[in-house]
Amino acid sequence: QVQLVESGGGLVQPGGSLRLSCEASGFTFSIAVMSWFRQAPGKERELVVLDTDFGDSPYYADSAKGRFTASRDNAKTTVYLQMNDLTVDDTAVYYCKATLPVIGGRPLEYWGQGTQVIVHS
Numbered sequence: 067q068v069q070l071v072e073s074g075g076g077l078v079q080p081g082g083s084l085r086l087s088c089e090a091s092g093f094t095f096s097i098a099v100m101s102w103f104r105q106a107p108g109k110e111r112e113l114v115v116l117d118t119d120f121g122d123s124p125y126y127a128d129s130a131k132g133r134f135t136a137s138r139d140n141a142k143t144t145v146y147l148q149m150n151d152l153t154v155d156d157t158a159v160y161y162c163k164a165t166l167p168v169i170g171g172r173p174l175e176y177w178g179q180g181t182q183v184i185v186h187s
Contacts, residue, residue, distance in 0.1 A: 068092035068176045070162045075181030078152055082185070086147040088162030088178055095143040099165040102136065102147050104158035104183075111161070117145055129155075152185045159183070 074086040088100070105111040116125040117136040124136045135148040145162065162178040 068164070070164060070176060070178035072160065072162050072178045072181040075160060075183045077184045077186060080153055080185055080187050082152050083148070083150045084152065084183060086149065086160055086181060086183075088145045088147075090143045090145070090162075090164060093164065093166055093176075095164075096140045097167060100138060100145045101163040101165065102145075103161045103163060104156075105161070105180075106155075106158040109158075114160070115147065149183075152183075154185050154187075157183060157185045 069091045070088055072086060072088045074084060076084065078084055086102070090098070100117045102114040102117070103111050104114050113127055114130050115127065115134060115136040117138055126134060133149065133151045136145065137148070138145040147160070149156065159180040159182050161180045164176045166174040166176070168174055
């Protein structure tokens with residue numbers, strides 16, 4: 067069964083840093099496009115970064131560019147999100163998503179359970 071498990075969230079002061087992890091299982095990780103989303107209280111879910119290991123660089127939302135860095139380790143079937151210079155606006159539940167190619171059909175999407183990030187002084 068496909069499973070995505072996020073970890074690394076917590077409480078941090080403004081200006082601090084956190085490193086989120088998402089361990090994947092149940093599919094061929096190396097061919098999956100991985101993404102990070104977040105959802106703040108009362109807000110819609112939004113894209114943070116789109117990551118892949120096929121030679122192209124990750125795509126970052128404007129709010130994340132310059133502060134967040136995404137990476138992946140195919141051997142560990144894990145993706146990471148390094149978040150620096152955090153502000154209160156970064157407070158949200160962060161979700162990992164896997165997009166799997168399907169020959170002759172639309173891509174499949176799977177979501178993790180989310181990990182809470184609270185930025186508070």
